[in-house]
Amino acid sequence: MPPAPAADGFSSEMYEDSSVDATARVVDAGSDGDERTVEAALRPRRLSEFPGQPRVRDQLALVLEAAKRRGSPPDHVLLSGPPGLGKTTLAMIVAAELEKPIRVTSGPAIQHAGDLAAVLSSLMEGEVLFLDEIHRMSRAAEEMLYLAMEDFRVDVIVGKGPGATAIPLELPPFTVVGATTRAGLLPAPLRDRFGFTGHLDFYATHDLVRILHRSARLLEVDADEAGIGEIARRSRGTPRIANRLLRRVRDWAQVHGRSVVDQDAAHAALALFDVDDRGLDRLDRAVLEALCRRFRGGPVGLGTLAVAVGEEAETVETVAEPFLVREGFMVRTPRGRAATGLAWQHLGLTPPPGTDPMLTPLPFDGGEGRLGS
Template identity: 80%
Template sequence: MTEHDDGSLDATARVVDPATTDDERRIEAALRPRRLADFPGQRRVRDQLGLVLEAARRRESPPDHVLLSGPPGLGKTTLAMIIAAELEQPMRITSGPAIQHAGDLAAVLSSLAEGEVLFVDEIHRMARPAEEMLYLAMEDFRVDVIVGKGPGATAIPLELPPFTVVGATTRAGLLPAPLRDRFGFTGHLDYYATEDLQLILTRSAGLLEIESTREGIHEIASRSRGTPRIANRLLRRVRDWAQVHGQHVVDQEAALVALELFDVDKQGLDRLDRAVLEALCKRFGGGPVGLSTLAVAVGEEPDTVETVAEPYLVREGYIVRTPRGRSASRTAWQHLGLTPPTPVAGQDHLPLGDQPRRFDH
């Protein structure tokens, strides 16, 4: 735990997703596949997207707009770059938080060339006026530029060349229906299987000139939470440990010791995940407990707990989201080495949802 100047403790420092430096960005960019055929995993999305792009090439016209959704680190940005590469078109990159006024978007749209790919990351965070301008541009390839103010203001239509919008979002449900309906293809990326992560890590090790063994790669892949971004970062941390200790080979022994050093356990849970589980089980008796209360208990923002830790914990069955808050499952208690509360007679599960919390003492 990290002690702050005020004496409080921060149990949520995450070693599997550290602040990205310029060197890290360059390394991650170098590890991105350039073509759809080289993109591992996500087979259904890859096949569907390949069909859409091939049809567009044969028609010699831009493809339908593409929406990519899914948790962070699964390859949405990489797929956007692959789309531009497959179409042999330049790509313009922006993000939802950067577009807070319709004028910002109008400036970007008016400078697009025919066939260009516009990638909008975190598209659900765009301002509402910009969203309305974007879905008009996506459908009719024009924007209305407002000149003047008040009663004398006039709208001048500006025609745009055909282009393709690729939107990426971690929360597709926050997109307004009119904008979501403008996307002709929607692909949802899910967590990767360990076998796919092994392929990714083997390729990354080759590109980074890291000598590795199959057992070492498997150990890292099995603890990477189904996320390639985390897998590649853990690979570099294990490489660092091996080099410092004179091994120069990422084998199973190096992976085991290095991942223990960086607080990544066998199930891929890190310090924040365990802090959430310990708060649920030790402080709140297994829950249910509200998200805000849980976030305060671990010293984090509610959004961080909900978007960073919770998806994996829910997916793996450690916590359950109920109408009354978050509850710990038996798996969570067992993972922490604790004995779950004993239910009353005739009740073979922990009370969740709207059931009353009654335990024998």
């Protein structure tokens, strides 16, 4: 099948197992296209262009450079961290730096050992296999991956019962790049087979400013320093969110006849999209409102809190809670979730008498927040 443009902005060849052989190509970010194509166009292509994460970037650069000098594939790479911080981008950069093709698939797509065997048996020497959400692979596929990563072979089972035969299949050397948002769910035998593990942290505000300046240039958006800074401060330390907010502010400016994305435009647009000056969105504020107004600051159980805001418990736990806890608006206690003094202060409310003194308001630094410190 000839290569065809992929929705994520990479030239790709589709395989029978639904994995993709993706090669980076230049995308005109200013042209019409869907959101995913524009998002892919904003991704840096080389480590030297990758902003933030200096420790992971420098460590990974050393691993790749040493492998290129040896003329052999590098050790397998595991990237962990919250969504939107650049794990997929780094996987694409690994392939670009090695000048090798990359095969893209995901853990949920590999539910049987045969699915993984089909992917592995078609790899070329030096190819990069990117497994997104690797912690969601089935146990049978994980056990096959152990052997493939360590000995570069798989055992294909033919037949069933006592008459079953294992046929060893030798594989060319390749590199697995695994990405996970929940590294603790990876079994130790799989985690130990990665020669390099990098954890991506949330970005400081000044790094997001650099990212937004580059994105504005690619999107042909005229934005001043104040407007870029305002968007960066409300982006929760996450480049994906920063780029999305930049596009929404751009849309607002175009519709309202504003030629420059300035601080006033950013304020108005982000208010329209329910993103406040600390980066809290509708769900975040609904959680805090429920905690403070309905449950007097808590503690309250996750299930009860989820019912109060009309969301699934998993949504509250994985989408809203990490940011609220990290920024000091909420704490997790043995008896449930509780609002801190900062949450009461942010909502403009007064804590009721008898509030835990450990949950007193924290000083606010005027806009940078903990992400910028």
